[in-house]
Amino acid sequence: MGRRNEPIRVTRSSMPPFAEYAEMIRELWESHWLTNMGDFHQKLEKELKEYLQTRNLSLFVNGHLALEMAIQAFDLTGEVITTPFTFASTTHAIVRNGLTPVFCDIRADDYTLDFEKLESLITERTSAIIPVHVYGNLCNVEEIEAIAKRHQLKVIYDGAHAFGECLDQKGVASFGDACMFSFHATKVFNTIEGGAVAYQDPELACKINGLKNFGILDEETVAMVGGNGKMNEFQAAMGLCNLKHVQQEIEKRKQIYNRYKNRLSGISGIRLCPENPRVTKNYAYMPVVFEGYKKSRDQIFRELEEQGIYPRKYFYPCVNAYQCYRDRFRPEDTPVAKRISQEVLTLPMYADLPLDVVDEICDCILHRTKSKLGQA
Ligand code: T4K
Secondary structure, three states: OOOOOOOEEOOOOOOOOHHHHHHHHHHHHHHOOOOOOOHHHHHHHHHHHHHOOOOOEEEEOOHHHHHHHHHHHOOOOOEEEEOOOOOHHHHHHHHOOOOEEEEOOEOOOOOOEOHHHOHHHOOOOEEEEEOEOHHHOOOOHHHHHHHHHHOOOEEEEEOOOOOOOEEOOEEHHHOOOEEEEEOOOOOOOOOOOOEEEEEOOHHHHHHHHHHOEOOEEEOOEEOOOOOEOOOOHHHHHHHHHHHHHHHHHHHHHHHHHHHHHHHHOOOOOEEEOOOOOOEEOOOOOEEEEEOOOOOOHHHHHHHHHHOOEEOEOOOOOOHHHOHHHOOOOOHHHOHHHHHHHHHEEEEOOOOOOOHHHHHHHHHHHHOOOOOOOOOO
């Protein structure tokens, strides 16, 4: 199989029909109101509260600042327990708040924080737990929150991958003290860049909304040392357009997922995430773990690359192996996360990915190819 003209990447942004977006942003030329919680911002916040089943939600310019400022809003101190099997953002948000991350290992089946190892990491300095619904695999919220309650800890979920998911029909935003969502271009629902934090305590509204706007409460009152985390009107307009199509996009992703599942499940050495019948999935990612398979993860990565197909090694390396954290943490302390990061490949997944390309990817994984290894 030769290299294709158009590369197939791990994902491709969902976009509304151009005319829909153009029509919506025409209003901005008329109003000249481009940012600072304008009409589109307010409308999107309202629509997302409904979609995500939450009473309290604040939009942000990106998911990272939503998490960073949510952490700030809770006035946490000392240590925060989190997972090393995630994107850089989760840990950086903790560290940039002056807090110490404590890494808990992950579960070997769904790669979420291992609640059975959680309690032994709690000290008198621990103030919160920040688990990640990684790939849209929901954490065991019941176990985590029972432990948090026993030790009076806050729980802030990194729900960057969990947009629109439900557990027993209950929106994922309803768990923990807060949940962050990412609306980055690569996510199931995007506002180009963007994010939000949903939270339970309505009293936090003033603080969270203040922090994202320099701590300004009104024209003459600056009550907090805030930053600038505001989503602009072009982003909000993109969100309003994309939200109309998101359910359809998720349906299409489901078809892709099912095709991968049909082709790759039941093969020795290939492991797909288990399906939780309680969870309504969004099919954000297609992670596959190669453990003792005839070809290694890196071999498959190279073979796909030779065909112009670019999966990603999300999340390799683990955060506790990053250069910037090397002096402080050891990946050996979280052996499951370390192993999974070396075995996992996230395959291309987006609504318009053609099924014949899915077949091509599966053929490449399942069969020997003629390419010479190591030449990619
Ligand atoms: N927590 C978790 C668990 C996260 O995964 C993330 C973000 C965050 C927090 C922080 O949320 P944000 O602040 O980002 O809202 C990408 C995304 O940039 C990042 O949002 C995401 N996680 C992470 C898992 O993936 P990269 O560095 O891998 O992106 P990049 O530029 O290599 O893009 C990947 C592929 O996506 C490209 O090969 C093609 C496609 N793509 C990319 C862009 C930028 C598009 O189709 N359109 C685009 O505009 O980080």
